[in-house]
Amino acid sequence: MAKSVLMVLAHNNFRDEEYTAARDALETNGAKITIASTLRTGAKGTQGLKLNPDLLIDDVNPDDYDAVVFIGGTGSSQYWHDIKAHEIANSANKSGKVIGATSHATVTLAVAGLLKGKRATGHVTVYEKLIVQGAKYTGKKIEIDGNIITSTGANAAKEFAQALTQAIK
Numbered sequence: 001m002a003k004s005v006l007m008v009l010a011h012n013n014f015r016d017e018e019y020t021a022a023r024d025a026l027e028t029n030g031a032k033i034t035i036a037s038t039l040r041t042g043a044k045g046t047q048g049l050k051l052n053p054d055l056l057i058d059d060v061n062p063d064d065y066d067a068v069v070f071i072g073g074t075g076s077s078q079y080w081h082d083i084k085a086h087e088i089a090n091s092a093n094k095s096g097k098v099i100g101a102t103s104h105a106t107v108t109l110a111v112a113g114l115l116k117g118k119r120a121t122g123h124v125t126v127y128e129k130l131i132v133q134g135a136k137y138t139g140k141k142i143e144i145d146g147n148i149i150t151s152t153g154a155n156a157a158k159e160f161a162q163a164l165t166q167a168i169k
Contacts, residue, residue, distance in 0.1 A: 009053070063095075120150045
């Protein structure tokens with residue numbers, strides 16, 4: 001049976017490379033991808049990629065997915081203090097599911113409480129936000145601590161995609 005992966009991305013300014021690398025690797029390995037955002041049409045990446053999400057983040061049932069991935073980019077800050085995004089992350093974590101976050105999106109996991117005492121990385125511009133929330137910031141391109149995978153961003157998109165694929169298998 002194919003694994004089902006939820007990808008949460010900002011309506012504006014998500015990182016195209018982080019999204020496409022993860023999606024391509026996961027789909028190549030048989031995963032079914034569902035995209036959630038705050039609007040159903042016109043999501044736009046920092047490099048110009050446009051897509052229409054499959055569902056609204058408010059309609060997500062975390063139990064429907066084997067893994068959850070928060071895609072970074074500066075726009076992902078819209079989820080840093082978003083109650084529904086935190087609910088999704090915490091529900092997936094309680095179930096021991098794979099949770100991934102790239103670049104700026106790692107702050108969403110930190111604010112949701114998932115990175116307390118955990119090794120994590122993220123975009124260099126958000127490292128203080130991660131530390132303030134109790135994460136053990138490493139600055140590595142990829143960090144895996146238990147079921148949580150974090151990355152620094154577009155420079156680690158390929159490695160992040162590989163780590164996700166391995167963890168979900």
